[in-house]
Amino acid sequence: xxxxxxxxxxxxxxxxxxxxxxxxxxxxxxxxxxxxxxxxxxxxxxxxxxxxxxxxxxxxxxxxxxxxxxxxxxxxxxxxxxxxxxxxxxxxxxxxxxxxxxxxxxxxxxxxxxxxxxxxxxxxxxxxxxxxxxxxxxxxxxxxxxxxxxxxxxxxxxxxxxxxxxxxxxxxxxxxxxxxxxxxxxxxxxxxxxxxxxxxxxxxxxxxxxxxxxxxxxxxxxxxxxxxxxxxxxxxxxxxxxxxxxxxxxxxxxxxxxxxxxxxxxxxxxxxxxxxxxxxxxxxxxxxxxxxxxxxxxxxxxxxxxxxxxxxxxxxxxxxxxxxxxxxxxxxxxxxxxxxxxxxxxxxxxxxxxxxxxxxxxxxxxxxxxxxxxxxxxxxx
Amino acid sequence: xxxxxxxxxxxxxxxxxxxxxxxxxxxxxxxxxxxxxxxxxxxxxxxxxxxxxxxxxxxxxxxxxxxxxxxxxxxxxxxxxxxxxxxxxxxxxxxxxxxxxxxxxxxxxxxxxxxxxxxxxxxxxxxxxxxxxxxxxxxxxxxxxxxxxxxxxxxxxxxxxxxxxxxxxxxxxxxxxxxxxxxxxxxxxxxxxxxxxxxxxxxxxxxxxxxxxxxxxxxxxxxxxxxxxxxxxxxxxxxxxxxxxxxxxxxxxxxxxxxxxxxxxxxxxxxxxxxxxxxxxxxxxxxxxxxxxxxxxxxxxxxxxxxxxxxxxxxxxxxxxxxxxxxxxxxxxxxxxxxxxxxxxxxxxxxxxxxxxxxxxxxxxxxxxxxxxxxxxxxxx
Numbered sequence: 001x002x003x004x005x006x007x008x009x010x011x012x013x014x015x016x017x018x019x020x021x022x023x024x025x026x027x028x029x030x031x032x033x034x035x036x037x038x039x040x041x042x043x044x045x046x047x048x049x050x051x052x053x054x055x056x057x058x059x060x061x062x063x064x065x066x067x068x069x070x071x072x073x074x075x076x077x078x079x080x081x082x083x084x085x086x087x088x089x090x091x092x093x094x095x096x097x098x099x100x101x102x103x104x105x106x107x108x109x110x111x112x113x114x115x116x117x118x119x120x121x122x123x124x125x126x127x128x129x130x131x132x133x134x135x136x137x138x139x140x141x142x143x144x145x146x147x148x149x150x151x152x153x154x155x156x157x158x159x160x161x162x163x164x165x166x167x168x169x170x171x172x173x174x175x176x177x178x179x180x181x182x183x184x185x186x187x188x189x190x191x192x193x194x195x196x197x198x199x200x201x202x203x204x205x206x207x208x209x210x211x212x213x214x215x216x217x218x219x220x221x222x223x224x225x226x227x228x229x230x231x232x233x234x235x236x237x238x239x240x241x242x243x244x245x246x247x248x249x250x251x252x253x254x255x256x257x258x259x260x261x262x263x264x265x266x267x268x269x270x271x272x273x274x275x276x277x278x279x280x281x282x283x284x285x286x287x288x289x290x291x292x293x294x295x296x297x298x299x300x301x302x303x304x305x306x307x308x309x310x311x312x313x314x315x316x317x318x319x320x321x322x323x324x325x326x327x328x329x330x331x332x333x334x335x336x337x338x339x340x341x342x343x344x345x346x347x348x349x350x351x352x353x354x355x356x357x358x359x360x361x362x363x364x365x366x367x368x369x370x371x372x373x374x375x376x377x378x379x380x381x
Numbered sequence: 382x383x384x385x386x387x388x389x390x391x392x393x394x395x396x397x398x399x400x401x402x403x404x405x406x407x408x409x410x411x412x413x414x415x416x417x418x419x420x421x422x423x424x425x426x427x428x429x430x431x432x433x434x435x436x437x438x439x440x441x442x443x444x445x446x447x448x449x450x451x452x453x454x455x456x457x458x459x460x461x462x463x464x465x466x467x468x469x470x471x472x473x474x475x476x477x478x479x480x481x482x483x484x485x486x487x488x489x490x491x492x493x494x495x496x497x498x499x500x501x502x503x504x505x506x507x508x509x510x511x512x513x514x515x516x517x518x519x520x521x522x523x524x525x526x527x528x529x530x531x532x533x534x535x536x537x538x539x540x541x542x543x544x545x546x547x548x549x550x551x552x553x554x555x556x557x558x559x560x561x562x563x564x565x566x567x568x569x570x571x572x573x574x575x576x577x578x579x580x581x582x583x584x585x586x587x588x589x590x591x592x593x594x595x596x597x598x599x600x601x602x603x604x605x606x607x608x609x610x611x612x613x614x615x616x617x618x619x620x621x622x623x624x625x626x627x628x629x630x631x632x633x634x635x636x637x638x639x640x641x642x643x644x645x646x647x648x649x650x651x652x653x654x655x656x657x658x659x660x661x662x663x664x665x666x667x668x669x670x671x672x673x674x675x676x677x678x679x680x681x682x683x684x685x686x687x688x689x690x691x692x693x694x695x696x697x698x699x700x701x702x703x704x705x706x707x708x709x710x711x712x713x714x715x716x717x718x719x720x721x722x723x724x725x726x727x728x729x730x731x732x733x734x735x736x737x738x739x740x741x742x743x744x745x746x747x748x749x750x751x752x753x754x755x756x757x758x759x760x761x762x
Contacts (some may be wrong), residue, residue: 009390013387015388058757058762088485096589112474189748203598219584324668359388362390366396369437377443378439
């Protein structure tokens with residue numbers, strides 16, 4: 001690698017933003033001026049956070065109700081997209097289905113190819129925010145042989161998601177946990193998927209393309225896929241009783257990474273993880289199923305007592321306890337990452353709109369190959 | 382903007398590569414050691430360039446025949462994907478259709494979720510290279526109410542594309558022009574769409590996701606969409622006789638950009654443009670339709686005589702004369718960018734495979750908002 005190679009773009013600043021601020025050393029996350037703990041403790045609605053991301057201020061009651069209604073009423077899917085999903089293999093990866101369905105949505109959105117109008121872009125952001133939740137819930141039903149359920153216009157997005165998953169009056173504890181998750185995952189600076197939405201948008205491409213790029217990027221196990229990887233690891237460990245032996249064998253002897261511990265930016269406790277840990281504990285108690293919370297808490301304790309983790313400042317990140325929250329809510333493990341997309345659409349679309357009309361993002365490569373090969377006819381090769 | 386803000390990532394090196402070298406000041410483009418002029422003059426096949434990109438050397442005759450056959454035989458589409466395309470609105474943007482169809486392909490590719498095996502990745506690259514051509518041709522037929530035509534195993538990709546577009550024994554002049562276009566557009570360093578495929582891949586995501594991200598990015602009018610934008614401009618000008626008046630009015634008086642002139646990297650003649658200009662001229666002569674070539678050549682002459690263009694070193698780029706080549710081949714203007722994707726898949730997949738297992742690409746943002754807003758209950762906002 002050449003000296004100037006910024007392969008991971010560590011520390012390279014690519015945009016001025018006002019959506020979120022991260023102090024990784026202090027474990028601070030701020031959404032447009034508000035500490036994430038402040039928003040979480042006051043049970044802010046995901047729709048309020050969308051308003052905060054898109055308009056840089058919290059809505060008043062009328063604005064919130066308007067936005068809630070617009071998201072709910074824009075969340076329905078064209079029949080053609082539902083039919084497309086019904087024709088897809090039931091074993092398909094839910095992120096691949098979401099990526100395909102969001103891409104297909106553009107074919108039915110009359111504003112899809114409007115590349116420049118910001119007011120239109122906000123409307124598309126509202127629709128996509130609802131539609132991603134609808135696709136996610138619809139796919140979980142379709143693959144289980146059930147009929148998808150349409151969104152209701154009288155519910156919040158979190159309530160609607162529970163409604164569309166179950167077809168029953170949404171349980172408020174579940175909706176509150178989903179809402180808290182959506183709030184905490186809504187935005188996080190220049191993470192890889194958000195950066196991807198900006199790379200796409202900077203060519204003048206459309207919002208659906210950018211969001212499809214975001215989903216494609218989020219899908220990776222080193223990004224949004226990490227919550228599912230963390231849960232697979234918890235399932236492999238099996239119970240809190242196995243944690244110490246597993247840690248000794250897999251981590252200390254075989255050098256395995258603990259999924260959900262360590263973060264590119266945070267060198268302190270990820271404040272989202274701390275909040276999600278509380279939710280995971282509450283859910284464990286209210287559901288009577290503390291098995292996975294206990295396991296995760298034990299593994300955290302064991303890891304944090306280890307010198308290797310201490311020296312490198314490796315703490316649980318947002319994926320670690322969100323896996324426990326989502327699993328305790330009875331979501332299938334492969335649904336975790338679509339849930340992440342349901343949240344991050346708020347940040348993605350805010351970044352996309354900010355990037356519209358901006359400069360092409362085109363870095364350089366360092367060529368390390370030969371420069372003077374001479375053409376040789378094929379029969380002489 | 383903060384001082385350190387690298388919004389466009391100009392000059393920031395993100396990878397060591399051996400696929401291509403660009404000297405923008407000298408107008409030099411090298412593919413893995415070979416000057417692009419050398420490859421073009423020797424009528425290299427697109428399949429040879431794929432081999433060069435994927436294995437860093439030109440194939441011998443047996444290797445070329447093997448790869449040609451693998452691409453041709455892997456180019457068929459699952460019936461489900463064809464049926465999906467048939468159900469889509471006929472007026473849909475072909476790049477949006479391509480993005481959706483490639484995303485859907487992953488649902489039927491049993492290797493899609495294999496994220497780590499390089500040998501499997503090469504096989505997927507081969508399949509996607511053929512399938513993108515098949516989707517592109519199939520969509521042009523489907524939207525015109527015609528039945529799509531399956532690829533033949535005895536043809537090169539360029540021949541197959543002409544076959545799948547027309548259903549007739551491919552005209553060799555047309556196939557040669559398509560092949561030349563594919564060769565010239567196959568790879569170009571760390572352009573925006575290629576960079577996007579690396580951002581996606583660096584999270585550990587799958588090849589289909591990365592290629593979908595590439596298509597989403599290429600679609601933008603400041604990137605792959607520029608060839609269509611250039612043609613729209615030529616159509617607006619209408620004839621070579623109108624060039625001087627149009628230039629004076631639109632460019633000099635109204636400050637309009639000339640689509641297809643100027644490039645982020647080239648500050649000299651884009652060598653691909655020079656080669657494509659020759660192809661455009663030959664096609665104009667052989668087809669008896671020199672109208673668009675004459676117009677483009679005239680506009681180039683007028684622009685290059687202008688001080689503004691001279692001082693800024695603004696020359697025709699690859700999109701400028703490729704628009705003329707593709708239009709003279711009777712392709713619809715909105716098919717130009719899918720043709721670009723048909724070529725660039727070679728470079729994308731080479732970069733994706735090189736990036737596999739690499740470091741997460743996660744830059745930073747500079748927060749410019751407030752940090753100390755205090756929560757206010759909704760009824761006090």
